[in-house]
Amino acid sequence: MVLQDFGGRISAAVGNLMREPNLDEKAFDSMIKEICSALLSADVNVALVKRLRKDIQSAVNFKDIPPNTNANTKKRMIQQAVFDQLVHLVDPHAEPYKPKKGKSNVIMFVGLQGAGKTTSCTKLARHYANRGFKACLVCADTFRAGAYDQLKQNATKAKIPYYGSLTQTDPAVVAAEGVARFKKEKFEIIIVDTSGRHKQEADLFAEMVQVQTAIKPDQTIMVLDGTIGQAAEAQSAAFKATADFGAIIITKTDGGAAGGGAISAVAATRTPIIFLGTGEHMMDLERFAPKPFISKLLGYGDMSGLIEHVQSITRDSAAMKETQKHLAEGIFTIRDMKEQITNIMKMGPLSKVAGMIPGLGSMMQGMSDQDGQDKLKRMIYIFDSMTAKELDSDGKILISQPSRMVRIACGSGTSVREIEELLTQHKVMSGIAKNMGQNKKNMQRAQSMMQGGNKQQQMAAMQKRMQSMGGGRGGMPGGGDMAKMMQMMQGMGGGGGGGMGGMDMNAMMQQMGGMFGGGGAGGRGRGR
Numbered sequence: 001m002v003l004q005d006f007g008g009r010i011s012a013a014v015g016n017l018m019r020e021p022n023l024d025e026k027a028f029d030s031m032i033k034e035i036c037s038a039l040l041s042a043d044v045n046v047a048l049v050k051r052l053r054k055d056i057q058s059a060v061n062f063k064d065i066p067p068n069t070n071a072n073t074k075k076r077m078i079q080q081a082v083f084d085q086l087v088h089l090v091d092p093h094a095e096p097y098k099p100k101k102g103k104s105n106v107i108m109f110v111g112l113q114g115a116g117k118t119t120s121c122t123k124l125a126r127h128y129a130n131r132g133f134k135a136c137l138v139c140a141d142t143f144r145a146g147a148y149d150q151l152k153q154n155a156t157k158a159k160i161p162y163y164g165s166l167t168q169t170d171p172a173v174v175a176a177e178g179v180a181r182f183k184k185e186k187f188e189i190i191i192v193d194t195s196g197r198h199k200q201e202a203d204l205f206a207e208m209v210q211v212q213t214a215i216k217p218d219q220t221i222m223v224l225d226g227t228i229g230q231a232a233e234a235q236s237a238a239f240k241a242t243a244d245f246g247a248i249i250i251t252k253t254d255g256g257a258a259g260g261g262a263i264s265a266v267a268a269t270r271t272p273i274i275f276l277g278t279g280e281h282m283m284d285l286e287r288f289a290p291k292p293f294i295s296k297l298l299g300y301g302d303m304s305g306l307i308e309h310v311q312s313i314t315r316d317s318a319a320m321k322e323t324q325k326h327l328a329e330g331i332f333t334i335r336d337m338k339e340q341i342t343n344i345m346k347m348g349p350l351s352k353v354a355g356m357i358p359g360l361g362s363m364m365q366g367m368s369d370q371d372g373q374d375k376l377k378r379m380i381y382i383f384d385s386m387t388a389k390e391l392d393s394d395g396k397i398l399i400s401q402p403s404r405m406v407r408i409a410c411g412s413g414t415s416v417r418e419i420e421e422l423l424t425q426h427k428v429m430s431g432i433a434k435n436m437g438q439n440k441k442n443m444q445r446a447q448s449m450m451q452g453g454n455k456q457q458q459m460a461a462m463q464k465r466m467q468s469m470g471g472g473r474g475g476m477p478g479g480g481d482m483a484k485m486m487q488m489m490q491g492m493g494g495g496g497g498g499g500m501g502g503m504d505m506n507a508m509m510q511q512m513g514g515m516f517g518g519g520g521a522g523g524r525g526r527g528r
Contacts, residue, residue, distance in 0.1 A: 009038035011298045014082055023071050025062050028078065032056055035082065042260030043229040048089065048267055055085045083294060090263055091290035092270045096247040097219035099133065104183045106190045106215055108175075110208055110243050111223035112235060113196025116251035118147065120223050120277055121193045122154035123285040124249075127275075128189045129160060135189035138178030139164030140171040140211055143195035143204075151193055158282050161187070171195065171207060172214040179215045192217065199238030208243055220245040221274070224262055226253045232261035233268045240269040251277035254284070332430040335391040338383040340429075345376050378414055382422055385411035394430065395423045 013034035020027045032053055039049045059081035065074060099105035107124070109117045118141070125135040137155050139162065141147035148164040155162035163178035175192050182190045194211055197204035212220065222245040224232055239245060248269075250262045253276045266273055273288040383391065385408045390397060398404050398419070405419045 009041075010035050010082075010086070013038070014079060014298070017078060018075050021071075023074050023078075028060065028062070031078070031082075039260060043264070044089075044260030045230075045233060045264035045267065048264060052085055052089055055088070056081055059085065083298065086294045086297075087290045090266060090273070090293060092266055092272050094270055094272050096272045096274050099128065099189055099218075101133065101188060103188065104186075104190055105188060105219070106179055106192065106217045108192045108194065108212060108215060108217035108220045109223055110194055110220060110239055110245060111196060112198060112225065112228075113144065115196065115223045115225040116277055117141075117196065117223045118150050118193050119154065119280070120249050120251060120275075120285070121151070121191050122158050122160065123277065123282055124221075124275070125155070125160045125189060125191050126158045126282050127285055129158075133188045134186065135160055135191070136182045136187045137162040138175055138182070138190060138192045140175035140178070140192050141195045142169050142171045142174060147193070147195070154282075172210040175211050176214040199235055205238075205242050212243060219247060221247045221249055222271075223249050223251055224265055226250045226262050226277075229261040230264070232265040236265035236269050236271075240271065245269075245271060247272055247274045249273070249275045249277060250288075253277060254279045332394075332426070332432075332434075333392050334383070334386065334395055334426055337426050337429060338380070338391065341376055341379055341383075345373070345380075378412075378418065379422055381412040382408060382414055382419055395426050398423060 013031045017023070017027055017031040035056075036049050036053050039052065040046065060078050065077075097105075099107075109121050111117050118139075121137055125137050129135040137151060137160055139148045139151040141151075142165075148166060151164060152162060161182075163174075163181060165174050165177075168174050168177075171194060175194075179190055179192065192211070192215060194208060195204065197208060199205070220243050222236060222239050222243075224236060228235075236248070248262075248266065248271055250273055262273070276286045276288050276293075278284045278286050390404065390408075398408075402416075405416050408414075408419055409416045
């Protein structure tokens with residue numbers, strides 16, 4: 001993935017420093033040198049790298065650190081300084097436009113040809129539609145052959161209304177007509193796709209201004225190809241001077257090229273990145289925020305991104321609500337397990353999900369997404385070959401009647417061994433569900449006890465204990481400490497201990513471990 005290699009190098013440099021028994025300025029300088037080298041290799045502007053180096057050195061001045069400061073405290077200071085300065089590098093300190101419900105929000109897309117504007121338009125429309133907005137698309141790209149057909153195909157697939165013309169050649173006219181029509185129909189998000197253009201194409205730049213004048217967009221977004229390197233800075237500066245865009249979407253971040261040019265573009269235009277395109281599918285659009293981005297880059301995870309991703313795929317799911325109800329009661333049927341596996345598959349490539357979970361990204365390095373996905377599919381085949389009675393059971397009926405397992409194996413094209421492994425994994429997950437149900441009851445008891453005492457003192461004591469639990473690494477920079485992780489996990493499950501759409505993080509980690517190496521479901525059970 002774009003930036004992943006350089007993220008790994010920076011993380012390794014910081015990690016090496018954390019393991020130094022005698023922390024001194026020489027080791028510190030060596031770490032900074034490796035970080036700067038990684039940034040330069042990723043096509044980040046030289047001036048920006050020099051500024052970052054200076055800022056980190058200023059943030060950690062060894063002369064100002066008291067002599068009696070222990071090594072762990074110094075390491076935490078350095079870790080936090082690196083994190084803060086990398087966040088500063090990608091944070092323009094400018095707020096993007098936020099669409100408002102109940103009114104028409106016109107969003108215009110601009111950028112180079114081939115950057116992925118049309119696909120990004122559809123992804124963004126789908127993103128807002130999933131969040132309750134009435135969204136639509138307008139194709140004002142009359143220059144590229146097949147642009148209208150591509151948008152039509154994408155919009156139809158995403159079930160998004162669209163407007164365009166095969167006869168009108170003036171993009172300003174098409175854009176104005178489409179916007180007027182959808183405003184009349186009370187659409188809240190009106191996304192206008194325009195032709196790709198280059199800064200040296202003066203006529204096309206003038207055309208872009210004409211479209212902008214015709215529709216008066218509330219927000220103009222530049223779509224920036226994450227693989228074009230140093231050219232990103234000059235191109236984005238030219239578009240900024242002409243169209244004055246207020247946000248950036250960086251595409252193709254799932255490729256293998258360096259992507260530091262995009263960071264340079266943000267610094268040059270002082271414009272916030274709002275989304276990252278992480279693949280070709282409609283789901284492959286990640287919200288961008290500086291702190292979670294750097295946290296994920298350095299291997300600290302992105303809990304907020306994981307929460308939003310899970311909520312987007314489990315929203316309005318009747319089956320998931322039933323699973324959450326079961327988990328709250330400490331019940332976990334085979335059907336509940338099927339629902340969890342199905343949702344994991346909806347999340348996209350496992351490497352993408354793993355990067356959001358602290359520590360799991362590095363654990364899954366070198367693992368093929370295809371192998372993991374194939375194992376999940378075989379589990380679904382097994383579920384689909386079960387009767388309703390078997391799905392709604394705790395699995396004991398299959399163990400007590402082995403002939404059922406033989407029938408399921410024949411119907412799913414798997415082996416009895418794989419079914420036995422699936423049942424073993426279900427047993428583990430069922431145990432977690434029971435613990436979750438018990439934990440919820442314990443939390444309710446604790447809350448009722450707190451109501452009769454000094455709530456502030458008890459909360460302070462609890463927070464202190466939580467901090468000591470997460471203090472092995474000094475917490476995760478950027479607010480990734482244990483207490484905040486617990487708060488986020490509670491928010492995911494409505495305070496009832498049911499994160500991940502009904503499953504807590506421990507369940508997720510154990511489920512992942514079981515499926516991909518611990519002899520759990522789908523382990524190595526190929527046909528006998």
